[in-house]
Amino acid sequence: MLNNIMTSVGGKRMNKEPFPTNQRPTIAVTGSAGKTTTKSMIASILRQRWTIYESRDVNNAFINTERSARRLRDTHQAVVVEFGIVYFGHIIKHCGFIKPNIGVITNIGTAHIGNFGGDVTKLAAAKSELIQHMDQSGVFLFNADDENSKHLLIDSFPGTIIKVGINKQADYRAEEVEYIEGGMNFRVKLNETYFPFHIPIYGVHNIYNALFAIAIGDLLGFTPDEISRGLEQYNKPVMRMATSTLSNNITVIDDTFSANVDAMKAAIDVLTNVGKDRTKIAILGDMKGLGVISQEAHMEVGAYLAKKKVDYLYTTGELAKMISQSALVQGMPPECVIHFEQKESLFQALTNLSPSTAILVKGARKSRMEDVVKYLIANYGEV
Known part of the structure; x- marks a missing residue:
């Protein structure tokens, strides 16, 4: 054979x-x-x-x-x-x-x-x-x-x-x-x-x-x-780089099954490529199971994102707050970085998105970031 x-x-x-x-x-x-x-x-x-x-x-x-x-x-x-x-x-x-x-x-x-x-x-x-x-x-x-x-x-x-x-x-x-x-x-x-x-x-x-x-x-x-x-x-596994097109030419990249540093960086790279010449929003949750390197890992993701051409960073979750903090330290404009203590507040910020926006949603499985994807689809409707 x-x-x-x-x-x-x-x-x-x-x-x-x-x-x-x-x-x-x-x-x-x-x-x-x-x-x-x-x-x-x-x-x-x-x-x-x-x-x-x-x-x-x-x-x-x-x-x-x-x-x-x-x-x-x-x-x-x-x-x-x-x-x-x-x-x-x-x-x-x-x-x-x-x-x-x-x-x-x-x-x-x-x-x-x-x-x-x-x-x-x-x-x-x-x-x-x-x-x-x-x-x-x-x-x-x-x-x-x-x-x-x-x-x-x-x-x-x-x-x-x-x-x-x-x-x-x-x-x-x-x-x-x-x-x-x-x-x-x-x-x-x-x-x-x-x-x-x-x-x-x-x-x-x-x-x-x-x-x-x-x-x-x-x-x-x-x-x-x-x-x-x-x-x-091939059968594409769910919640792994699953892309949906919503009304107003809004693209959602659902990568919510799991999260670690390398996977976060890879997903950010996808956002910057898929969202060329469009408004790009990264919505990131906690990474879990990192133990003693947890703080360093979340800060690394924030620093990486700040160097990419991402327009807005929204985070939710106690650990993900460090992603926002790091992005700010690395020079991302404060008006473009928002941490949400509750997902309900995040949903409100997503109610009136500009047309032709590309959105990445990613976080650890326990963060249930798929709730954000479900909200976007329910609010804007799939095409």
Whole structure:
């Protein structure tokens, strides 16, 4: 099933044998962000030709992997599952129920970092349990552009290592990245030929998710056309870069499922690109689970936003107040930064928006920032 692979490890090139035809591709995805989107993209590509098992919705705790193991049937030609972690040992438990022979770590960010004392190396070590407990003759993929992925415990892995990226050298690299109406365009070289791809979702960070899916599809022998169709048709997870057009040409970017520093920055980048030549409003809530780095993290988001061409910053939540404070310190005009103690006051400020406004709404799941999205849709109506 798997083509011959030439990949780089420690600066050296390696030849690997084809993926064994007597093994069912069993793909596990973990990482600080992008797990569900990556899983959905991979599954959509493989589903173009195969009957597959895909873990359900966003249930990524190890107890749900145990349930997935009971649902597997001989008719499933491939398995695609998502491994979530909160503490050390969780991925070991996942692998005890379903042992992958293809593993993906999307990135190492700040999600749940509070449970690791704010230490990114400990978080990377916990994620590295996938590398250590997957099939050691299998294939492992990671993001070459992700700075924190250098902390992954890769060196002792004897299998095949595949890198994806945009900026740095990688085995699967996206080029000519551009925003277009409704999503992103880019191209990737497969078998010495460049092929164009489109994903129906905004954000450069989602191109990395697509690259993992493209790499796995290509390695398992799927054609560029099958890969392209899979990316076009993947099931987009809810509240993750979901874009709605409201009356008066108001665009709402709903990214309210979760929040960490890297995800906040990525979402702000999307707002600045989607909202070019328009009034841009960022409505941000708390980030949770950051522990000792919580203050630093919220201040970092505020400083980042102040450097972007965002016209207004609205925050709500006790922690999110630090985002506003930091943006003000970094020079954002005071009349453009408002912190709301209650969402009801925020709703009032959103009652008479100017036409052609682009709005990003984002925060931790516990912040229930989707309430803001629901209010906007109810007040202005979807087109």
